[in-house]
Amino acid sequence: MPTIGDQHIVKSYDDELKLLHDALARMAGLTEVQLAAAIEALDKRDSDIATKVMNEDPKVDECEHFINEQTVRLLALRAPVADDLRMVISTLKAAGDIERIADHAANAAKRSLVLNQMPPVAPMRSLVRMGRLVAELLNEVLDAFLAHDAERALAVRSRDQEVDDLYSSLFREILTYMMEDPRTITACSHLMFIAKNIERVGDHATNIAEMTYFISTGRALGGQRPKRDTSSFEDGSSPA
């Protein structure tokens, strides 16, 4: 954990901050694995992996509970200030985002079990490609957060547009596919929801990037990040 200056004079305070940091690192590691596994389950139509992802989700929740409790304890007993305060508050908020990310991974895994009961649909390949991009961005942003590396986090934040672009084009692709063959509507509907799950992971990764910036600088990132997800304007009348 990068700290400015020396260690705290009270060593047990350092130990408690480290506990918090380590809990987030563990939570981040678990969630990276969960998301990657959910995407693999989709790609390989592997129900065993999907089931495992669903069963592992409570571990991430446990980490979040620990982080919540540890944060309250630190605030009550240590009254952290300056960079310590920023680290504690950001870790609490990041834990909330990571917990949601793990939920999205579990949801995607759950729907993949249903999809495996039906014939494969072609847009799955684009979905997996988007999933891999999001997983890569997530790993990158979590590493940046744990290292308090604002520059690296901002680079990830700017790449969320790629995810939004992929999501918009995937949305059109799925619409087109359904229109051409209405028998795929059930499968494609599930695909639609999974795509939304993965797109949301990208948004949570962006939040974590913004918190990394706050940890390092003490300033909140101003201004809206440009959004390029245009799927909400799609009416299906002019398939690309």
Added chain:
Amino acid sequence: MPEAAEQIVATDIKMTARDVKVHYGEKMALKGVDLDFRTNEVTALIGPSGCGKSTFLRCLNRMNDTIGIARVTGQVTLDGDGLYGPGGIDPVLLRMRVGMVFQKPNPFPKSIYDNVAFGPRIHGLYRDNDHLDQIVTHALEKAGLWHEVKDRLYEKGTGISGGQQQRLCIARAIAVSPEVILMDEPCSALDPIATAKVEELIDELRENFTIVIVTHSMQQAARVSQRTAFFHLGDVIEVGDTEQIFTAPTQQLTQGYITGRFG
């Protein structure tokens, strides 16, 4: 910090210090401090022991004059008038305008009434005894002590509790209607409840006075002040809004000190 000074509108400033240096004999205790104190604000001076914050506080009402080996240079102003040098404000008058409360409660071995009436008496600030009664009552009310002592005004000021004694000293300081109140660790000898009462009092006094407080308790600085200045080895390292100092200090030394990583 000249850059900090520039941000302040001139009319808001009650006192300024420019390039204030203090030598105790050969030893340089302050290395050239620039600070501004805004009207109706509480400014906290924090820093490790020996950093010069008390020395600096004492420059603000010429308390260092009484120390033979101390030599003060630089400029300190009150409402634009210089404190030091030829044409400086008369120290007796100055200390009426700039009051002080010390670390240990130091009531005079006189009655509670006489403690508060002491300043108005020596400065001749009252018309008749009724007026003096009014001044004493008002000061004790302002210091939040009236209800606790109103039936024992003629008992010894040294016979009440430590927290009450400190509020008595604050009443004594405000009885002469000063413009600025300097406080040198006013709560370090008090229990948490007495401390809370003094802190609440500081917040109320801010409406009428400009307050400068030296404190070793970082949490106290955070609770009572609007501006915080961090001193280290005779220099001001950083000065800023208290919220900024405690959430995102710009200097590593400040950060190290307030987070307890100094060493």
